[in-house]
Amino acid sequence: xxxxxxxxxxxxxxxxxxxxxxxxxxxxxxxxxxxxxxxxxxxxxxxxxxxxxxxxxxxxxxxxxxxxxxxxxxxxxxxxxxxxxxxxxxxxxxxxxxxxxxxxxxxxxxxxxxxxxxxxxxxxxxxxxxxxxxxxxxxxxxxxxxxxxxxxxxxxxxxxxxxxxxxxxxxxxxxxxxxxxxxxxxxxxxxxxxxxxxxxxxxxxxxxxxxxxxxxxxxxxx
Amino acid sequence: xxxxxxxxxxxxxxxxxxxxxxxxxxxxxxxxxxxxxxxxxxxxxxxxxxxxxxxxxxxxxxxxxxxxxxxxxxxxxxxxxxxxxxxxxxxxxxxxxxxxxxxxxxxxxxxxxxxxxxxxxxxxxxxxxxxxxxxxxxxxxxxxxxxxxxxxxxxxxxxxxxxxxxxxxxxxxxxxxxxxxxxxxxxxxxxxxxxxxxxxxxxxxxxxxxxxxxxxxxxxxx
Numbered sequence: 001x002x003x004x005x006x007x008x009x010x011x012x013x014x015x016x017x018x019x020x021x022x023x024x025x026x027x028x029x030x031x032x033x034x035x036x037x038x039x040x041x042x043x044x045x046x047x048x049x050x051x052x053x054x055x056x057x058x059x060x061x062x063x064x065x066x067x068x069x070x071x072x073x074x075x076x077x078x079x080x081x082x083x084x085x086x087x088x089x090x091x092x093x094x095x096x097x098x099x100x101x102x103x104x105x106x107x108x109x110x111x112x113x114x115x116x117x118x119x120x121x122x123x124x125x126x127x128x129x130x131x132x133x134x135x136x137x138x139x140x141x142x143x144x145x146x147x148x149x150x151x152x153x154x155x156x157x158x159x160x161x162x163x164x165x166x167x168x169x170x171x172x173x174x175x176x177x178x179x180x181x182x183x184x185x186x187x188x189x190x191x192x193x194x195x196x197x198x199x200x201x202x203x204x205x206x207x208x209x210x211x212x213x214x215x216x217x218x219x220x221x222x
Numbered sequence: 223x224x225x226x227x228x229x230x231x232x233x234x235x236x237x238x239x240x241x242x243x244x245x246x247x248x249x250x251x252x253x254x255x256x257x258x259x260x261x262x263x264x265x266x267x268x269x270x271x272x273x274x275x276x277x278x279x280x281x282x283x284x285x286x287x288x289x290x291x292x293x294x295x296x297x298x299x300x301x302x303x304x305x306x307x308x309x310x311x312x313x314x315x316x317x318x319x320x321x322x323x324x325x326x327x328x329x330x331x332x333x334x335x336x337x338x339x340x341x342x343x344x345x346x347x348x349x350x351x352x353x354x355x356x357x358x359x360x361x362x363x364x365x366x367x368x369x370x371x372x373x374x375x376x377x378x379x380x381x382x383x384x385x386x387x388x389x390x391x392x393x394x395x396x397x398x399x400x401x402x403x404x405x406x407x408x409x410x411x412x413x414x415x416x417x418x419x420x421x422x423x424x425x426x427x428x429x430x431x432x433x434x435x436x437x438x439x440x441x442x443x444x
Contacts, residue, residue: 061290068283069331097330100370104326108319109291132370140369144362148322148354 003027004117004156005110007102008058010045012203013121013159015183016167018053019176020158021119030055031109033102035063035095039189048182061105066095099132100141107145107153116152123159123167135160164206172212181215192220225249226339226378227332229324230280232267234425235343235381237405238389240275241398242380243341250275253331254282255324257317258289261411270404283327288317321354322363329367329375338374345381345389357382386428394434403437414442 004025008014009032021028030053032046043060050058099122106118122133131137138155145153159167171177185203186193193200193216207214226247230236231254243250252275254268265282272280321344328340344355353359360377367375381389393399407425408415415422415438429436 059290061287063287065283065285065287065327066330068281069327070334095330096333096371097326097367100326100366101323101330104319104322105287105291108288108317108323111318112292131372134369137366137369140362140366144322144359144366145319147356147359147362149318150353 002117003029003056003113003115004119005106005113005115006030006055006119007106007121008032008046008050009121010042010047010049010184011121012171012180012183012185012206013123013167014046015049015121015179016171016174016176017119017121017156017158018049018055019171019174019179021156022053022176023174025117028053028055029109029113029115030058031106032058032060033063033105034060035098036067039184039186041189041191042184045182045184049179052182053179059109061109063101063105066098066101097132099130100137103138103141103155104145107149110153111149111151117154117156119156119158121159122157123162125159125161125163163209164202165209168206168210168212172210177212177215181219183216185216192217224339225251225278225335225337226341227328227335227337228252228277228341229328229343230254230268230272231343232264232269232271232406233343234393234402234405234407235345235389236268237271237343237401238393238396238398239341239343239378239380240271240277241393241396241401243378244275244398245396247339250277251331251335251337252277252280253328254280255285255327256282257285257320261406261408263411263413264406267404267406271401274404275401281331283331285323285327288320288323319354321352322359325360325363325377326367329371332375333371333373339376339378341378341380343381344379345384347381347383347385385431386424387431390428390432390434394432399434399437403441405438407438414439 002025004021006018006021006028008018008030030050032043034043110118124134138157142153142155162170171180185199187197187199188194224247226243228240228243228250230240230252252272254265256265332340346356360379364375364377384392393402407421409419409421410416
């Protein structure tokens with residue numbers, strides 16, 4: 001039976017990937033990482049999205065190790081504004097190695113489940129300055145995971161080369177719009193979303209360009 | 223100033239690598255992972271070895287995520303004997319993705335330190351069935367880390383192609399024998415070591431073939 005494991009953050013992109021996976025695999029599991037993110041609402045969204053999507057198993061794994069290694073903005077160790085410029089010219093929301101770590105942990109769980117296919121919502125089109133979300137990084141990591149786990153590992157990145165508008169269209173095509181009503185995007189952690197932070201603006205632009213009403217806003221307005 | 227970060231378990235191999243690094247880099251830091259290993263004495267050995275070697279910084283990072291993902295023998299979740307055969311024909315001491323995870327976390331800290339060079343004691347000569355310790359895995363992971371961190375990353379594996387006897391000779395050549403007196407190897411977790419488990423036997427064989435008295439046994443007998 002074909003199975004996939006989706007890395008689910010509770011945001012728009014990974015939820016779109018979950019809808020994509022549900023259409024293609026008989027069994028879908030989901031894994032979420034609690035790395036001390038400032039906005040805990042994301043984790044609750046992941047639980048709700050996974051439940052509504054009918055995944056087989058959903059696990060939230062606590063990853064304290066990144067926090068132990070030092071301060072960064074998303075984990076709330078500094079008071080800096082999200083999105084400001086940080087070390088090496090990268091945004092201060094860059095947590096070095098975060099996505100490499102998450103994919104490795106996802107692969108470790110998939111190995112135990114006997115699941116070959118991993119799905120992640122990383123995207124280099126709306127490139128946010130995170131080198132660990134790029135296609136070449138994912139290809140290299142896939143190779144490292146195959147060798148290191150001595151197993152077939154396939155990393156699917158359905159959004160890698162899509163614009164935000166195309167991503168909205170994909171969610172629509174996969175029947176995933178309803179799920180997007182339960183996602184969280186806002187960098188300010190607000191529900192309803194603030195509508196003014198870079199993440200809210202990017203999301204709004206995508207829905208506007210796709211000509212689709214954001215189901216989250218529709219639900220909250222309802 | 224040249225600097226290196228050594229992944230230090232508190233065992234013979236990583237301690238030999240620490241001695242190797244001390245000879246080659248002006249500054250050496252060390253990182254140890256507490257992943258819930260059954261024998262906590264290893265962690266104390268890592269602290270002692272790091273102190274005696276005079277590293278600049280030594281951090282022990284707690285990694286709970288592997289334990290959350292499921293049972294395996296080294297983390298004590300099962301009652302099985304260490305070294306018995308487990309899933310996929312691999313030893314039941316195989317923790318899927320463990321070394322990939324540790325190297326990724328080490329690279330994340332090195333990135334913050336501005337350190338390019340990582341040193342690990344993995345070895346495929348005395349091949350224990352761990353695919354994430356092989357040379358090709360390390361090369362692939364190095365590439366994934368370079369791309370994912372957008373930084374130079376060099377993974378040094380001084381023991382990769384050495385026998386246990388050659389590893390002892392290397393420790394001797396690097397002036398690291400004294401440090402080996404403070405390491406832990408025994409799978410049974412005993413101090414003095416049990417002398418009968420596969421890990422003790424492998425260590426004894428290496429010292430015997432190199433014609434060197436094990437400094438740990440000398441110290442404990444003293």
